[in-house]
Amino acid sequence: MSEVKVYAHRGASGYALENTWDAFLKACEFGVGIELDVQITKDGVVVVFHDDNLRRLTGFNADIEALAYEDIKDLRVGKKWIRPFQHYQIPLAYEVFQWAKKKNIPLNVELKASFVKNPKGPQILAAMLEGIRDIHLSSFNPQLLEEMKKLMPSTEMALIIKKNKQLPYVKEMEWVDSIHLHKRFLIKLYGPMS
Numbered sequence: 001m002s003e004v005k006v007y008a009h010r011g012a013s014g015y016a017l018e019n020t021w022d023a024f025l026k027a028c029e030f031g032v033g034i035e036l037d038v039q040i041t042k043d044g045v046v047v048v049f050h051d052d053n054l055r056r057l058t059g060f061n062a063d064i065e066a067l068a069y070e071d072i073k074d075l076r077v078g079k080k081w082i083r084p085f086q087h088y089q090i091p092l093a094y095e096v097f098q099w100a101k102k103k104n105i106p107l108n109v110e111l112k113a114s115f116v117k118n119p120k121g122p123q124i125l126a127a128m129l130e131g132i133r134d135i136h137l138s139s140f141n142p143q144l145l146e147e148m149k150k151l152m153p154s155t156e157m158a159l160i161i162k163k164n165k166q167l168p169y170v171k172e173m174e175w176v177d178s179i180h181l182h183k184r185f186l187i188k189l190y191g192p193m194s
Helices: 021-030 083-087 093-103 121-129 142-151 164-170 183-190
Strands: 007-009 033-040 046-048 107-111 135-139 156-161 178-181
Touching: 007 021, 021 033, 021 093, 033 093, 033 121, 046 093, 046 121, 093 121, 107 121, 107 142, 121 142, 135 142, 142 156, 156 164
Parallel strands: 007 033, 033 107, 107 135, 135 156, 156 178
Antiparallel strands: 033 046
16 A cells, blocks of 8 residues: 655644745644645746735735735735734745755645746746655646646646546546545545544
């Protein structure tokens, strides 16, 4: 039987705000891998942030892809009604990658939609990840994974699947090494999990 690897979703997001340094440090304490989300700004800076729009965690209603890094670097990140979270800022992906490399922390890097809209995004990300060993890339977008596989042929590419109708097409995608089943897909198959 193969080994099951454990990754803290958006860092240890049950203990600290998602995709923040505190969440990553807590995951490191637990000795598990880290799943994180990356976006790219209009000027090609890769940041760690889940949503395409900044509003949910910053209160600033704008898409990351439409802004330069200078426009977002000083934004405070937090949940509206929870004051202790207000000191966070959006992490730079490069800094997180280098930290994880030094600590030998496995990474699952989910590429978000902004990478599809930035023609240089895949090349920028591939250059940042050079030399990092225990890593795999995931995305809902199979074409983005195909482009990343051309740039990083030895890196595992995982397609995230939400719907049953996507499964038959996976076997045609030779660049997809594995699949990640989204929780909505699993709930449809097995019902709510407690």
